[in-house]
Amino acid sequence: MSNRNEIRLATAFFIFGGVVLTGPAWALETAAGADDNFTKLQAAYECDKLATRPLDISSPAKGVPFDKIDAEPAIRACREATRRFPTTGRFYTQLARALLKVKRLGQAGRALKKAENLSHPPALNIIGYMYENGLSVVRNARKARRYYERAAKPGDAYGQYNMGRAFLNGIGGTKSRLAGLEYLRKSAAKGMVQAMYLIGDTERKRSGGNIHKAYEWFEKAANAGHLPSQNLLAYAYSEGDGVAKNTALAFRWSKMAANSGDAAAQEQLGRFYLDGVGTQKNPEEAVSWFLKAAGQGNIAAQARLGEQYLFGNGVEKNYSEALKWLRKAASKGEALAIYNLGVMYEKGFGVGQNPSHARYYYKEAADGGNEAAQRKLDEAAKVASVENHEAYKAYQKRVENAAAKAAMPIKLSNLGLVGRLD
Numbered sequence: 001m002s003n004r005n006e007i008r009l010a011t012a013f014f015i016f017g018g019v020v021l022t023g024p025a026w027a028l029e030t031a032a033g034a035d036d037n038f039t040k041l042q043a044a045y046e047c048d049k050l051a052t053r054p055l056d057i058s059s060p061a062k063g064v065p066f067d068k069i070d071a072e073p074a075i076r077a078c079r080e081a082t083r084r085f086p087t088t089g090r091f092y093t094q095l096a097r098a099l100l101k102v103k104r105l106g107q108a109g110r111a112l113k114k115a116e117n118l119s120h121p122p123a124l125n126i127i128g129y130m131y132e133n134g135l136s137v138v139r140n141a142r143k144a145r146r147y148y149e150r151a152a153k154p155g156d157a158y159g160q161y162n163m164g165r166a167f168l169n170g171i172g173g174t175k176s177r178l179a180g181l182e183y184l185r186k187s188a189a190k191g192m193v194q195a196m197y198l199i200g201d202t203e204r205k206r207s208g209g210n211i212h213k214a215y216e217w218f219e220k221a222a223n224a225g226h227l228p229s230q231n232l233l234a235y236a237y238s239e240g241d242g243v244a245k246n247t248a249l250a251f252r253w254s255k256m257a258a259n260s261g262d263a264a265a266q267e268q269l270g271r272f273y274l275d276g277v278g279t280q281k282n283p284e285e286a287v288s289w290f291l292k293a294a295g296q297g298n299i300a301a302q303a304r305l306g307e308q309y310l311f312g313n314g315v316e317k318n319y320s321e322a323l324k325w326l327r328k329a330a331s332k333g334e335a336l337a338i339y340n341l342g343v344m345y346e347k348g349f350g351v352g353q354n355p356s357h358a359r360y361y362y363k364e365a366a367d368g369g370n371e372a373a374q375r376k377l378d379e380a381a382k383v384a385s386v387e388n389h390e391a392y393k394a395y396q397k398r399v400e401n402a403a404a405k406a407a408m409p410i411k412l413s414n415l416g417l418v419g420r421l422d
Contacts, residue, residue, distance in 0.1 A: 010348050014334045018179070029101065032290050040084045041083045043080035043083075044081045044084065044085060044088075044091065046073075046075040046077035046081070047078040047080070047081035047092070047094050047095070048061040048089050048090075049061050049077075050064065050069070050073055050074035050078070050094075050098070051064060051069055051074040051077075051078055051094035051097050051098045052090070052094060053066075053093065053094070053122050053158070055156075055157040055158065055190055055191060056093075056122050056156075057091075058090045058120065058121075059090055066097065066100075066101065068095060069101045069143065071099075071101040071102045072102075074094070074095075074098035074101075075095065075098045075099060075102075078092075078094045079095060081094075082111075082114075087118065088118070089115045089118030089120030089123060090115070090120055091113065091132075092111045092114040092115035092118065092120070092123065092242050093115040093120050093122050093123040093126065095108075096108040096111035096112045096115065096126065097126070100126075105135060108136070109136050109137070112126055112127050112130075117186065119166075121150075121151045121154050121155075121156035122151070122156060122158065122159075124147050124148075124151035124156070124159065125147065125158045125159040125162060127147045128143075128144045128147030128148040128150075128151065128159070129144070129162070130143035130144075131143040131144035131147060131277070132162075132171065132172075140172075141171050142173065142226070142248055143172070144171065144172055145163075145166045145171055146172075148162040148163045148166055149163055152183060152186075155186075155190075157186075157195075158187075158190065158192065160184070160186045160187035160192070160195070161183070161194055161195045161198075163179070163180075163183040164180045164181065164182075164184035164195060164198065165180070166180070167179040168180035168181075168184075168202060169182065177202065177206075180202075181199060184198055184199050188217075188220075191224065192227065193221045193226035194221075194226070194227070195225045196220045196221035196224070196226065197217070197218065197221045197228060199211065199279075200213075200214045200215065200216070200217030200221065200229075203217065204227060211242050211243075213339065214242075215242065215243055218233055218242070219233065222253060222256070224286050227260055228266070230253045230257035230260075230262075230265065231253075231257050231264065231265055231268075232351040233249070233253040234250050234251075234253040234254035234268060235250075235310040236250075237250035237253065238250035238254075238278075246262035247272075247277050247278035248278045248279075250278050251269075251278025251279050252278070254269045258289060258292075263296040263297070263301065266290075266293035266296075266301065267293040267298050267304065268405075269289045270285075270289035270293065270301065270304060273286035273289065274286035274304070274313075282314075282393075283308070283314025283315075284305075284314045284315070286308070286314055287305065287308050287313075287314040289301075290305040291305060291306065294325060294328075295405075299328075299332045299334045299348040300329075300334065302325045302326075302328045302329035302334070302337065303325070303326065303330075303334045303336040303337035303340070304338055305325045306322045306324070306325030306326035306328075306329060306340060307322070307326075307336065307340050309321040309322035309325065310322035310349065311345065316388075319344070319348060319349050322344070322350065323341075323344065323350055323351070324351075325337075326340050326341050326344075327341070330361075333368060334368075334369040335364075335365045335369055335373070336370060338361050338364045338365040338368060338370070339361065339365035339370045339372055339376075341361045342358045342359075342360075342361030342365060342373060345357040345358040346358035352377055359380065360363030361378075363374075363377065
C-alpha cells in the first residue's frame with residue numbers, strides 16, 4: 001500500500017466513527033475523500049503522530065508523552081487539523097497539549113473548551129488536572145473531580161486513574177480506598193502504568209497489606225516501562241526492603257531503568273559494576289555508566305567519575321579530569337567529591353600540595369557525613385596530640401634542666417677567686 005493510502009486508511013478509520021473500511025480502492029477513496037483531499041488527511045495524520053496523548057483510544061497513533069512533544073510542529077499540524085476537521089474533538093485536545101508544552105495556557109484553555117464541547121474524554125481529564133493544580137484557572141478540587149469523573153465514565157484510562165487518586169486522597173469529595181482501587185484497576189487494565197504503581201503503593205502502605213501483591217503490581221508497572229517502579233525494585237532487592245535480598249534482580253531492574261536513560265539508575269548501575277553487585281566487577285563498564293549519568297548532571301555520578309579518574313580505576317589516571325568532575329560535584333555539596341579534593345591537596349595530585357586546603361576539605365566532607373574524611377581528621381588529631389605531647393615533654397625537660405642548673409652550688413673557682421680564706 002502506498003504511503004498516501006496508509007495515511008488515508010489510518011486517519012479515515014478514526015475520523016469516520018471507527019468503522020473498518022474494506023473493499024476495492026474506490027471505497028477507500030469514497031471514505032477518505034478524493035485524491036485532492038490528501039493534504040487534509042495528512043494534517044490529521046501529522047497532528048496524531050506529533051501530539052496524541054498515550055492511551056487515547058480515539059486516535060490511531062501510539063501516543064507521545066507530554067515531555068516528548070515537539071511543540072511547534074505539533075501546533076502547526078494540529079491547527080491545520082482543527083481547521084480541516086472542526087468537529088473532531090481529539091485534534092483540539094492535541095493542539096492544547098502542544099500549547100501547554102510551551103506554556104501558552106490561555107490558547108490551550110480555549111482549545112480544550114472546544115474539545116470539551118465535542119465531548120472528548122482526554123480533554124475533560126486535562127481540564128480536571130488544570131483545576132486541581134490551578135493552571136490558568138482558580139484551583140478548585142471539586143471541579144477537578146467532576147471533570148475526572150466525566151472523563152472516566154466513558155473509559156478514559158487517565159480519567160480513571162485520576163478518579164482513583166481522588167478517592168484515595170479525598171480530592172474534592174469523598175475518600176474511599178475501595179472505590180479508588182476500583183478505578184485504578186480499570187485504568188491499569190488499559191495499560192496505565194501509574195495506576196499499577198499506585199495500586200502497589202497503596203497495598204504496601206496499608207496496615208496489614210499484602211506485600212507480595214504490592215510487589216506484583218510494581219513488577220507489572222516496571223515490565224511496562226515505569227521508571228519509578230524499576231528504581232523501587234532495584235533498591236528493594238539490593239537492600240532486602242520488603243522482599244528477600246536478591247542482588248541479581250537488583251542489577252536487572254537497575255539496568256532496565258538505566259537503559260531507559262534514567263540518570264539515577266545509571267549511577268546506581270555504575271556502582272553495581274564497580275563493586276560487583278549482582279554481576280562481575282567491571283570498572284570500565286562502571287565508568288561508562290558514570291559518564292552517562294554525569295553528563296545528565298547527576299551529582300553522585302560526577303563524584304564517582306572524578307574518583308575513578310583520580311585513582312585510574314577503569315580509566316586512565318587523569319588528574320585534570322578528576323579535578324573537573326570533583327569540583328562540579330563538590331560545588332553542589334557532594335561529600336565524596338569534597339573528600340577526594342582533600343586527598344588531592346594532601347598528596348599534591350594535580351594541584352600544589354597544601355595541608356591547610358586538605359584539612360578544610362576534609363572538615364567540609366566530614367560535616368557532610370563522609371566517614372573517610374572523619375577518619376582523616378581523627379588521625380590528624382592523634383598525630384597532633386602526639387606531637388604536642390612530645391613537644392611538651394621536650395619543653396618540660398628544658399625547664400627542668402634550667403632549674404637544676406640554677407640550683408647548683410656555687411664554686412669559688414667559678415668566681416675567679418684563688419687561694420684560701422682561712
